[in-house]
Amino acid sequence: MTITDTSSTGADLGITPVSGSTGVPAADGPQKAKDYTSDQEVRWCPGCGDYVILATVRGFLAELGLRRExxxxxxxxxxxxxxxxxxxxxxxxxxxxxAPAIATGLAVTRPDLSVWVVTGDGDALSIGGNHLIHALRRNVNMTILLFNNRIYGLTKGQYSPTSEAGKVTKSTPMGSVDHPFNTLSVALGAEATFAARALDSDRAGLTEVLRAAAEHRGTSFVEILQDCPIFNDGSFDVLRRGDSESRLIPLRHGEPLRFGADGEYAVVQRGFGLAVAPAAEVAESEIVVHDAHCDDPEYAYALSRLSDQDLDHVVTGTFRSVQRPTYDDGVRAQTTAAQEKNPVGPDGLQRLLTGPETWTVRPAQ
Structure with a gap:
């Protein structure tokens, strides 16, 4: 792997100015999606949503314009x-x-890398749940893509932490009695500085979210709803049908939250939360104007609660994008300060091992 001298100036390295990738060298010239296509045979089941996501990410990376190495x-x-x-x-x-733990080590030690985590609803929210929430609260400079098909696919169709209640699977033949995670609520509960959702088949919407995530400095969390045609076929079909506009609530910063084929529905404040109401029954001043940069995570959390397990309503787009110091920047700053205070020479490690804070164990007399 090429190791870039990060002590050089941005101009020396030809560094791209996008904020989330600041410090990562730019490509020498224009790129295409095929530049990111490996020689490996893609082995997913026919019809899997992962194919669409892969094609979208390849195209987006070419647009991002960073060095592949x-x-x-x-x-x-x-x-x-x-x-x-x-x-x-x-x-x-x-x-x-x-994956988030390994990515954290890379982000801390290699500021010249653009670090991405690719995970699924089972991988991230079951055995990996603890690693996920701590990466989010620490605000490590990485982008996490969580593919959510609401099932364990690789292990042949067991229910996952996002499967809807009552889901009949090989591991729940009488229906799941678990209450599923609302994935965005989990991320925002951990105070993620960037949180977004996209649908695999909405290539334009997914690209828009990926671009915003890459430009964000800190942990960017993106949930991608995708189909598993073998073990959970059609799980998100209601979001792709002709009447999906009455279910999907797209977010645009600074714009009123209206949706539907003719904007006939709106999001309004109700008590301590948000609710959906017919736009004709509320005043224009009552309709919530989306603020992705709201410092208080409670607003974005309330947005996440509009999405339910029955998919009556699903919010897509960028829920939250705010700035907070990143974990990796803080660790590197402390390391630099410690080195300046106590410079380490060529014998530094040996001095640490045999310094004054040592003792000798002698046999009892």
């Missing part, structure tokens, strides 16, 4: 976690649920 994709275990094989960039197919 400075891109790092880290995955856990699951169908989605095969993603790094199919990109002509660097990647790590890691262990179940631990």
């Amino acid at each position: 400075n891109l790092m994709f880290v995955s856990g275990i699951g169908c989605s976690s095969r993603f790094p094989y199919y990109l002509d960039a660097y990647g790590i197919h890691s262990i179940h649920g631990r």
Whole structure:
């Protein structure tokens, strides 16, 4: 792997100015999606939503314009976690649920990398739930793509932490009695500085969200709703039908939250939360104007509660995008301060091992 001298100036390295990728060298020239296509055979089931996501990400990375050797994709275990094989960039197919921890180490030690995590609803929210929430609260400079098909696909169709209540699967033959996670609520409860949702088949919407996530400095969390045609076929079909406009609530910063084919529905404040109401029955002043940069996470959290497990309403777009110091910047600043206070020479490690804070264990007399 090419190691960039991060002590050089941005001009020396040809660094792109986009905020989330600041410090990552730009490509030498224009790129195309095929530049990110590896020589590996793509092995997902026919009709899997992962194909659309892969094609969208390849196209977006070409648009992002960073050096491929400075891109790092880290995955856990699951169908989605095969993603790094199919990109002509660097990647790590890691262990179940631990991708955020590995990505944290990369982000801290290599500020010249653009670090991405690819995970699924089972990988991220089951065994990896603890790693996910701590990456979010720490605000590590990485982008997390969570593919949510509401099922365990790789292990052949068991229910997952996002499966709807009553879901009949191989592991719940009488129906799941679990209450599922609202994925965006989990992320915002951990005070994610960037949180968004997109649908796999909405290529334009997904690209827009990816662009915003890449431009954000800190942890960017993106949930992508996608179909598993083998074990959970048609799980999001209601969001793709002709009447989907009455279910999908798209977010646009600074714009009133109206939706429907003719804007006949609106989001209004009700008590301590938000609710959907017929636009004709409320005053224009009552309709909530979306503020993705609201410092208080409670507003974005209230938005996430509009989405329900029955998919009567699903909010898409960027819920929250705010600035907060990042974990990796803080660690590097502390490391630099410690080195300046106590410069370490060539014998530094040996002095640490044999310094004054040592003792000798002698046999009892």
